[in-house]
Amino acid sequence: MLLEGLPRVLAAIAAGALATLALPPIDFPASAFVAFPVLVWLLDGIGARQTLLRTLLADFWIGWLFGFGYFVAGLWWLGSAMLVDAAAxxxxxxxxxxxxxxxxxxxxxxxTMLARRFWSHSAFRILVLAASFGLFEWLRSFVLTGFPWNEIGVLAAPTPMLMQSVSLVGIHGISLLAVFVFAAPAVLADRHGRVPVVTLAVLIAAGHIGYGYVRLAANPTKFVDGTRVSVVQANIPQSDKFDEAAAQKIFARQIAVTEKGREARPAKPEQGTGAKIVETAPQERTLIVWAESSLPFILTERPEAIARLADMIEPGEMLIAGAPRIETLASGRERLYNSVLVIDDNGEIVDARDKVHLVPFGEYMPFGRFFESLGIMNLSQMPGGFSAGSAHDPVPIDGSPSFLPLVCYEAIFPAEIAPSIAKDRPGFLVNDTNDGWFGNTPGPYQHLRLAELSAVALGLPLIRAANTGISVVTDAYGREIDALALGATGTIESALPAAAPATPYSRLRNLPFFVLLVASFAISVSIWLFISRQLD
Structure with missing residues (x-):
């Protein structure tokens, strides 16, 4: 509270950076119980300023420094993507x-600037801080296309047991509650309101843990009869993706890893012998899942590749593969999409879905014509970039539950996914991604956790195929059935987990969070007004 100048600046940045120890892959939530009390005490130490503007700037400055430390320590690995093509x-x-x-x-x-408008000497000041963080974490999820990476709520969800509350109030609700609980140690020495605030924090933490334990215990993993998945992790270096000469080699490697994985599948039961009639229809559907951009060319322009896929895909199998897709408009102009193709055992593309939420600067350039005139292109090095798909729609499959394809970081936007499954609820999520951009850094671990939280929020199993990892099959409660480590090559051969009943979040979306947000602000402002009148 008494720090000034550079020590104050460094303390705020260090506290934010310390909080990231609770993120994957370290997963040490205890660090947040130090980071947020430091933030509260730094805010307590802001003295009176001569003007309102200076007061607002002082309040903003502490929160910004804390956030800068948090995001630099949590996102430094983004620089790895720039080294894939370092010259450019x-x-x-x-x-x-x-x-x-x-x-x-x-x-x-x-x-912090908003929270400080209703700051008091009561322990309840951490409630308005939690509400303010909840509000702006929600805004961060959609303003300027949205970037909800590593929301504060992720710090409170390092294991499946601690993920389950997201099915009730969503990740924004968890963020609000997490800030309140993490900041609670700061008020242990307060004279006013300490007992009810600390008691409430303990009850919230106990409820968060207890609900997760009870939900997992009451819902053991179940599987869908007659459907298996084969998740392929070909582990292709990202630098090869830019080499057109390597396209055939990449394609051949995808097929080789797939066929090797087939050898590891459990043998199918005998269908009959002697004079007994053998059914020709497959008794089991196997879904082969390839990662984002696993087909390094436009498939419809490669008849020899279509023929090779027809040879590879056996009766009863179906391939779900990430690939670019071209659409020719009536004007003759072409649009390029980052898509998921569904290919049957005849080598026919029977369905496709396009990526809806594109990555700014990665898949398209905001103000693209201006940047391209300067010779600056998006990271995918596609002139003009990709076009966005129109909507998220589940894909029906004969003999298997339908699935909702999510390409790359689309999986971290549960609020965008929920409306698309409200009427036509799929059986599982397929997340095709390519985290090869980020090498052996925390990035792939963080991406996986965010996708798992979305799946738990919606109550759907997650089938995740990542080029270099981490590929995974989880049930609808976030429990991993099997996984392939970062940098590994191989396949996951698993039965398909069954979907859970629709969760409160999948039905109500952010409504429980908004109720929690309004209630938190109402209580905080009421207490602030009461204390202000008492002082007057």
């Missing part, structure tokens, strides 16, 4: 490592 993109490393965190930190600065 290394110059942008400072923007990725420092610039994006500086922008994201604005949300934390606005959170």
């Amino acid at each position: 993109f290394a110059v942008f490393i400072p923007f990725a490592v420092l610039g994006l965190p500086a922008v994201c930190a604005v949300y934390f600065g606005l959170s």
Whole structure:
């Protein structure tokens, strides 16, 4: 509270960075019980300023510094993507490592600035801090296309047992409650309101743990009869993706890993012998899942590749593969999509879905014509970038539950997914991704956790195929059935987990969070007004 100048600045940045120890792959939530009390005490130490503007800036500055430390320590691995083609993109490393965190930190600065408007000497001040963080974490999820990476709520969900509350109030609700609980140690020495605030924090933490334990215990993993999945992790270096000469080699490697995985599948039961009639229809459907951009060319332009896939895909199998797709408009202009193709055992593309939520600067350039005139292209190096698909729609499959395809970081936007499954609820999620951009860094671990939280929120199993990892099959409660480590090559051969009943979040979406948010602000402002009148 008494720090000034540079020590104060460093304390705020260090506290934010410390909180990231609770993120994957370290998963040490205890660090947040130190980081957030430090933030509260730094806010307590802001003295009176001569003008309202200076007061607002002081309140904003502490939150921004805390956020800057949090996002730099949590997102430094984004610089790895710039090194895949260093000659073209290394110059942008400072923007990725420092610039994006500086922008994201604005949300934390606005959170503390708002909270300080209703700050009091009561322990209940941490409730308004929690509500403010909840509000701006929600805004961060959709403003400027949204970037809800590593929301505060993720710090409170390192295991399946601690993920289950997201099915009730969503990740924004968990963020609000997490800030309140993490900040509670800061008020242990307070004279006013300490007992009810600490008691409430303990009850919230106990409820979070207890609900997860009870939900998992009451819902053991169940599987869908007659459907298996084969998740292929070909582990192709990202640098090869830019080499057109390597396209055939990449394609051959995908097939070789797939066929080798088939050898490891459990043998099918005998269908009959002698004079007994043998059914020709397959008794089991196997879904082969390839990662994002696993087909390194436009499949419809490669008849020899279609023929090879027809040879590879056996009766009863179906391939779900990430691939670029071209659509020719009536004007003759072409649009390129980052898509998921569904290919049957005849080598026919029977369905396709296009990526809806594209990555800014990665798959398209905001103000694209201006940047391209300067010779600056998106990371995918596609002139004009990809076009966005129109909507998320489940894909029906004969003999198997339908699935909802999510390409790359689409899986971290549960609020965008929920409306698309409200009327036509699929049996599982397929997340095709390519985290090869980020090498052996925390990025792939964080991406996996965010996808798992979305799946738990919606109550759907997750089938995740990642080029270099981490590929995984989880049940509808986030329990891993099997996984392939980062950098491994191989397949996951698993039965398909069954979907859970529709969760409160999948039905109500962010409504429980908004109720929690309004109630938190109402209680905080009421207590602030009461204390202010008492002082007057």
